[in-house]
Amino acid sequence: GENVEQHPSTLSVQEGDSAVIKCTYSDSASNYFPWYKQELGKGPQLIIDIRSNVGEKKDQRIAVTLNKTAKHFSLHITETQPEDSAVYFCAALITDSWGKLQFGAGTQVVVTP
Amino acid sequence: DTGVSQNPRHKITKRGQNVTFRCDPISEHNRLYWYRQTLGQGPEFLTYFQNEAQLEKSRLLSDRFSAERPKGSFSTLEIQRTEQGDSAMYLCASSLGGVGEKLFFGSGTQLSVL
Numbered sequence: 001g002e003n004v005e006q007h008p009s010t011l012s013v014q015e016g017d018s019a020v021i022k023c024t025y026s027d028s029a030s031n032y033f034p035w036y037k038q039e040l041g042k043g044p045q046l047i048i049d050i051r052s053n054v055g056e057k058k059d060q061r062i063a064v065t066l067n068k069t070a071k072h073f074s075l076h077i078t079e080t081q082p083e084d085s086a087v088y089f090c091a092a093l094i095t096d097s098w099g100k101l102q103f104g105a106g107t108q109v110v111v112t113p
Numbered sequence: 114d115t116g117v118s119q120n121p122r123h124k125i126t127k128r129g130q131n132v133t134f135r136c137d138p139i140s141e142h143n144r145l146y147w148y149r150q151t152l153g154q155g156p157e158f159l160t161y162f163q164n165e166a167q168l169e170k171s172r173l174l175s176d177r178f179s180a181e182r183p184k185g186s187f188s189t190l191e192i193q194r195t196e197q198g199d200s201a202m203y204l205c206a207s208s209l210g211g212v213g214e215k216l217f218f219g220s221g222t223q224l225s226v227l
Contacts, residue, residue, distance in 0.1 A: 006155075034215065043117070043204055043218035044156065089155045098168055099144055099214050103155025 002027045002094045006104025013111055019077040021107045023090035026071070032093035033073050034101070035064060039086045047088075048075070080111045115139060117219035119205050125225045126195055133191045134222045138207030145188050146216065147180055149173065150202040156218075162188060163210070195226045 031052035036044035148156035164185035182188040
């Protein structure tokens, strides 16, 4: 089955700097990779996603890149702000499933002013 | 608010008791999912519905767990004879359907079994 590994587990950045989170997946047939942000006491919020026919996608300060050959994808947050502090999860759509996602273990991002 | 709604937000129960959680998905979404999340981990898939039909259940879902979506709208997740290991955040998500659809999660129900 699909296995998703996420690194680092914690990331501390100064406000204004960039943050990068990396994930690898095992099933080469996976074709959809969303990223979620989870704040304390809340459910995961979809922030950006990418499909396997695209190498990069950007939405304001957030971007995701996908390397299908290496089976890894990354989240980039530029000009970080304190409100970016949260746990971020990557996920991969399990092949031939009905929208079932396999999540990574999460990255705790702390942005210090 | 047109997002996914879950009730209650928190539930504390004693071991051996039964508990039931409710999820109201986004109104036009025909797929509904239950996930479980323990501290420091990502959500793990439990089960999902296409309209009122329960199409898949994870091996994580023991026979003490049962989920329903009787009219293809809201869903309930019941845990019978709760155990301390059932303590977790139970998350509901919904989607429109189709390949690579976007899942939208509710705020979850935090279960604590004493």
